[in-house]
Amino acid sequence: MDIQYISNLLLAVPLLPLFGATVLILAPLFSIQIPKLIVSVIAVGSISLAAICSILLNIELNEPSFNPVYGNWIQVDELTISFGLYLDALSLVMISIITGVGFLIHLYSIGFMDKDKDFQRYFAYLNLFVAAMLILVLADNLLLLFLGWEGVGLCSYLLIGFWHEETKNNLAANKAFIMTRIGDTGMAIGMFLLFFQLGTLNIQQIQTSAAELWPLVDVNQKYNLDMVTICCLLLLAGAVGKSGQLPLQSWLPDAMAGPTPVSALIHAATMVTAGVYLIARCHGLFELSPFAMQCVAAVGAITLFIAASAALVQNDVKRILAYSTISQIGYMFLALGAGAFSAAVFHLMTHAFFKALLFLSAGALIYSMHHEHNIFRMGGLAKKLPVVWLCFFIGCAALASLPLMSGFWSKELILGKLLDQHMYGYWLIAIAGAFITAFYSFRLFFVIFYGETKKEPDSQPSRIMVIPLSILGFLAIFGGIQPQGLIDMFSSPDSGQASHSIAIVAFTILVPICAVVFSFFQFKKGVFGRIIQSSVLNQIHRFLLSGWAFDWFYQKIFIDPFIELTRMNKSDVIDLFYKTIIGASRMLHNFLSQFQNGQLRWYSTSLVLFSVISLTFLLSR
Amino acid sequence: MITEGSLFFFSIALFCIGVFGVLVRRNLLFILISIEIMLNAVAVLFVAASSIHNNSDGQIMYLLILTLAASEVAVGLGLVIQMYRRSKTLDVDQLSSMKG
């Protein structure tokens, strides 16, 4: 293995898309017109080259980890931050997903964005995103990771607000950025704390020295808020923000304002899973704090349930998918919290496949249906859009984790791990979640493809859109073969593989199937889309529709007081002080001017008065 | 026998009378006269002090004060005439066109 070759190859992975982005951004600034074809070639070409590089890396890398350093970024005193990339099985999986799925989505976008006037800008952002995401997963230190982390946030912001003429989109973009920024700030503080405690920001060094500094406390004290727990919780804050988990999840459904391929790439397959990646990357740290692990699991469990229930009632096809994304990432967090890191990453991978598939087919659907998002205004499309139908079916099946689909394997693994860890409560939530997931995914499927025909599609998805769809469909079915590297990746409690009773296994397999069947009967009864009469149910429906009213809550608790506070102080309270000085000076001036009355006798009186007063003063001493 | 103290207090009294006159009179002429009274009070004190200390400084000062008083009145009367010619009054309270 030639080290130089591999490190160059590795460096090329993020730099290629970055190069593409730079070209696409700079060209219009200097008034250079690039034809659409060239734009596509640059954008897709750079990604495909990156994808090829990552495939080559898959082949070439035969060591557990590889850590080339390309130079120093910042070096102040003992703080040394290098441009170092860290390649191991985890990041290899991630870059494969990012470049692979990224490539497919780029390809798809050529078709999808064909008519858009901002074609070039779109690909510039998208390339930039891929570059940032690759830096995120390859970084060997937290600061470089943070660079990618914020970079993807930025691209997400730009792409959510891609159609910037509409204020709604911009507000959604702002919301996404600010909410993730809140988490990021927590993460930044976590970084400060880690540096303060350990003197390094290199992820591997952090984990080794943390293990030395904070030996695993015994179980009785595990709810102690010790240093490692604080660090982990702060990192978790970042992860929660980025991954749309409770309590920072509410930006993700709104983020669907962006173009659909963006939703597929950023808000389903890659960026939102960065949180999962972060925790998996720092697993050595998290394992030191059982309490933090508990928190991760709890966040995941609650989120998966809330999001799944919210997905039940949504009308917008993209919102359904968004909630399902939140919910699925909840599964990943649950897995992480249970210590099943490889299962989490595995689910991340399969989720990337089937969710990208779902989003892209939703995109194709929307594309064909004149930008219609509401599923109840579609219907009966099974025959009219057969490709989309097929893709949707595969995607929904994988999402519902029907047997033998990719999602099935990863979800089963997670459920199994939960049982291994004796986390039965979480297991129950997960099962409930699985039921709801299967239910709403097939609700979606039935309503769109077998509901009443409301609108006719005007076009079929173009070929360039179909190719990625079919590849992703293939992956969504067969992507469930867990790569060996992933299993070996974490030395954590994977070893104790206890076998579960057949009944439990069968139960977990049966739950989604039952849900599908149940969903079918409900659909036949015409429950979906019916106007609800009962006021209680109506309340619940509205509650769920708003995603458990988090937005309302935040509006009341944070945003309104904030706006009120700033509005009150709009003209700067402190300025009043200076204004008072000005007023006082003016008053003093006017007061003193009164004595300048031009009266000679008053002037002479002042002389006499002064002499009298000073005499009195001198004598009184 | 005129004592030193009584001379002193006499001159102070005279001076105060002058000051009072300056302050309360509105007529420019009377103000000038009051100033003369003040100067004369000073002159008395100088002469008295001169005799006490037995040196001539005080008497020289007296002469100087006399000169001052004369020239002051000369200038003052010139202005008085001007003022009367201009405004037909000698009320100093009328002289307040400048203020602020």
Add this chain to the structure above:
Amino acid sequence: MILMNLILILLVGGIAAWLCESISTNAPKWVAVFSLIVALYPLRTVLFNLDAITSDAWLINESIPWISRFNISFHLAIDGLSLLLVLLTLTMGMVAVLAAWKEIKQRTGFFYFNLLWSLAGVVGVFCALDLFLFFVFWEVMLVPIYLLIAIWGYENRRYAAMKFFLFTQAGGLLMLLSICAFVLLHYQQSGELTFNYLDLLQHKLSDQSAFWVMLGFFIAFAIKLPIVPFHNWLPDAHTQAPTAVSVILAAVLLKTGGYGLIRFVLTIFPEASYDIAPYVMAIAGFSVIYGALMAFSQQDLKRLVAYSSVSHMGFVLLGCYAFTVQAWQGAVMQMLAHGISTSALFALVGAIQYRYHTRSLKELGGLWQTIPKLSAVGIFFVIASLGMPGLGNFVAEFLVLIGSFTTYPKLTVVATSGLILAAIYSLVIAQKTFFGPLKLGNAIDLDNREVLMMSSMAVLLIWMGLHPQPLIDLAQQTLNNFPLGVQ
């Protein structure tokens, strides 16, 4: 006489610009550009030998006697920190000239005269090593700026100019008192009357007198920085100033405050500074938050950016008083990065105002649809100002915060939340200006001059974000010579 020549070139250039007005109204700006370029020439020996001389205490050190009665000399010197700031001054001076290129049509000669003289004053402030001389430059740079605001400013210019001047003068007078007291105390103990910085540096004051003397300096610099509650001059001055002056104000004038803190307060009074550090850190944290909150509530785009300056400069103070190497470096970086990014934002607002004659966020909107280049550049600098990693501001804020965290963790956490607020107000700028439905008519997009100006600033920011090490090393040279009690 390198530095003297440098200052002299600017001064002479200013006079030449003024005189040239009679030739043509366009002549002064070319003279200004020319003299700014020529001003770099004396620095060539330093710039081309940076690696070789980083160990010396002073890169350039020159002195001629001036007022022998008080042993005052015309003592100029630069080390790494000064060099960085002098370069920033010259660069941003150029940007200011470019920003004024089309905007200033009346009395151009006098305009560029004032511009160059204020730059000369600022360079002098960064170079002066004699306390008296420092004070002279400190005051001298204000008058031209005052005139620039008062003559070429916008609607409420006189009020703003006056406020600016009086605030800074109030601080300046306090500083003068401190300088006098310090020199006399030194004289009392050593019997030597001197205003020389290096001599006074050796002097250790008693705790109480050190506190008062330090306070005078501190307030002067805090006003300039500016720090809440002394910040009120800034929004007005920035809002009313012509674009070029906003650029100068943000880029270099505020930096004189930070520079003063480092060069004088922290170096001469390390113990006294250390004692008040907790309070100062609290004020700094408050500044960060307060500035950001105020920025959010503004409707005037320039005012918004001005308040964001307050917030950003809070980080400088934070960095200065954390007493760690990282935080100190961060403060220096923040001065440079803020100088560029905020100036760029001001230049942008100026460009918008030039096109649309409004700065109100209520009236603007959807600019991307007509002037995409300007908007793209605008987004870039908005992003820079919210602290995007990879750009200079992030490196600075990161260093400040990570450095401060080791000494004042709680306050640092508070200040870190400023990052969230920064995101909020920055995105408000982007959303209300560049995005949304188009409210105003069409306009001409950035011309080549503006693209050159903006892209050079963007390149600088990216460079600072990705490869700040040369700057850090240069600044470190100063820190090595004056440890500031940093552990």
Add this chain to the structure above:
Amino acid sequence: MNVALGYALLPWIIISSTALVIMLFTAIKRDHRYTSLMTSLGLFIALIVQIMQIGVVEQHHELFIIDGMTTLLSALLILVSLLLSFLLHPWLQNLNDPKEEYYMLFLLATQGALVVCASSHFGSFFLGLELMSLSLVPMVAYKDNDQIALEAGIKYLILSAIASAFMLFAMAIIYFYSGTLDIREIINHFPRTANSSNIIYSTAISLLLVGVAFKLSLAPCHLWVADLFEGAPLPTTALLATLSKAAIFVVLIRLFSEGEWHNQTGVITIISIIAAASMLIGNFLALLQKNMLRLLAYSSIAHFGYILLAILAIKPSLPLTSTTSLASEAAIYYLIAYLITVVGTFAILTLLTNNKHSYPLTIDCLKGLFWVKPSYALALVFLFLSLAGIPLTVGFVGKFYLTLAAVNGQLWWLLAILVIGSIAGLFYYLRLILTMMEKQTDSTLLINTSSSLTSHFILSFVIVMVIGLGVFPDGLAQVIVELVS
């Protein structure tokens, strides 16, 4: 009378004989140009003689003390007079009344100021003072058809007579108790501690203070000064603002540098209060003042408040006074700076208005001056900056000196007031500068302005002095150090 003393008094002799010659000349034939030339020539010769005497002549006469400080400041006073005398001709040219007497009064006032400056005896002090004041009164009311000039004249006459009477009374009381009129002797006999004669001295001092405060227009005896500045003709005002005040201040400086006043806490307190009040009242009265001359009057109140700080800082056993007399230096330097600046300001205002202008001279009259008459405006800008104490002007050096001295004297609360006053001061000086730079022009004032050789000379001289002494103050500072110590 020996030769040395005669030489020492030569400038006086020249000036008074010029006045006499003018009087005789006028009696024979009135000729404005020759009179003007003669005045300037006389002053010029006197100035040269006086400059030659600086640091050379040392005379301690019973009535006069002519030492380094006296010669330096006398030279300065003559210089101021000389500068103003250049302005008299163009100004008086436009006057209908007889013109020649003005020169005579002008010279006599100068003579009076010189006498006051050198006096070391109450008698000579009194003589000089009255010579100056009484010459000034007709100069104030010189314009025949001017109501407010008359008003100002009457006010000045009455008030200055009252002040003189107060001072005389104080002298008389002191003389009554000590038997001497020699100032130095009196100071040396001054009671160190409270005793029976304390009450007498208190009375005397408070009366004396009234007189001095009046002449220097210090608060609270400042009320007259604005009216006088507004009403009097510009050259008279200039003379009043510079010569008469400076002369008295010199006496004050000498008084304080010789006596041990720091023991007299009562007097020191009163003077401190006077200083503080002057700084505040002067500056705040000027703050929003619209009349240019009233504004200058108020600013002069403030400036003399500042210089009092230097006087108060004259204390022994302080860091710098152990070797040198920083405070006296500061006072002298500030005085010089102030004189140069004020005389420059009045000179330019006189040049600008040229007597054709109808009252009042408001700030708005200067509107747009900068773009119409840049040389005049630039000179005014420097002068105002100097008054405001901005670096690179002579005013700043003065203020710096003063601050150093006051810090040395640890006058903290007065320094605080100085800061407040200076900031308020900046406000109105900057307002003036800004008015000149405004875009619209009020042309009524500016059209008249002629540019002659004289005006060019005065402008350049003023700029050179203000900037030159501001940038290179060392020469003057060294001279002062030598003369004072």
